[in-house]
Amino acid sequence: MDLLQDPSTSEAERARYLRAFDFHDAPEKEIALKRLIASAANSDSASEGPSDELVVEAVLRLGDFDFDSSVSAKQSVLRYLHTYPGTDAYFDLLQRFQFAEMADDLFEFSLKHHDQTSGVRAAEILFLMDRQSLLLDAIQTDDLARRVAAVTLVGLAGRNKTVSLLLPVVTSDGLSSEVRVAAVEGISRRPNGRKRLLDLVISRKLPDDLKFAAANVLLSDEDEAVRIEAAKYLELPATADSQPLPPLRTLVKRRGDVAAGAKVFRKPGTCINCHKVNGEGKEVGPDLSEIGSKLSREAMYVSILDPSAAVSHNFETYSVLTEDGSAITGLLVSDTAESVTLRNAEGIDQTVNKDEMEIFQKQSKSLMPQDLQRLMTADQLVNLVEYTLTLTKK
Known part of the structure; x- marks a missing residue:
């Protein structure tokens, strides 16, 4: 001793x-x-x-x-x-012993790290402690960032409570569009949530400012019946300015602005949310620091417009369906005898015990969005490709 x-x-x-x-x-x-x-x-x-x-x-x-x-x-x-907040021992202790006096600290930690694995794990423990009311109360505060963070956490950690908790947020007249869009995204993480969202669309009870968010979800649903039904009521523009995308043979002849493309990479293109470039960004998809040395201009366009055509090795997408109806899709981070860990498009790692899984399978589609061109104009897409081609081996 x-x-x-x-x-x-x-x-x-x-x-x-x-x-x-x-x-x-x-x-x-x-x-x-x-x-x-x-x-x-x-x-x-x-x-x-x-x-x-x-x-x-x-x-x-x-x-x-x-x-x-x-x-x-x-x-x-x-x-x-x-x-030592956020350490493995921190979470292990709180999950096992659920100290009531730590709930407020755990709540603040989850909000501060809502876009990280640690923040989601903190929120999961709040649900385990039956203290999700802290997150729900935050949705009603005057702080927009805290409201969006709280909704995001309910969507990621709420499991079979997610839809019942977030559906009222989607239809609330008293909450801002940013908060309700986050609720749509949270509900869409669950199959029954997407069906409830479709019901709102069909009954014309979905607010107009949420139709784009709903279309993003429902028009790319894996269930063909959902996609067909949603297409009767919703549509997405071909590009951000509603103009049709030029054919590939036309795009490869154009030249863009590298500096403008760097801004597209970080903002409208959302590439930085999943990829790293020279240490900046999130490690979800492959590191793109040298991508310009590996792909031709035409191949670069194809990788953006049809990402499932050639998924990089070790970046295949998997999906898990749990006994309680949770659906998780992401890159396979770990597969042990006891559990599977997937990393979703936001860079959040979620672990599921194998005795809780009903379905675990590889997906044919890439985790990368299939229609990124809708986030950009054709000019922005050209600029983005021009920038990525400069990312070469030093």
């Missing part, structure tokens, strides 16, 4: 000592770990030495621990949680 609490002890030495407990028989291990927790939690150095970390390491090695029996141990763990 003195070795563990000595600040001069290296992390590697401390880790080796703690791993030794893993080789004890279960009853002996439990007794030894509880003694270690009691000693570390009650030590004089609990507020400034390695004792909090020791308590956490010991607790995580136990199958269960009664914090009501040790106020000092709970204080050690809470100090650790406040000190």
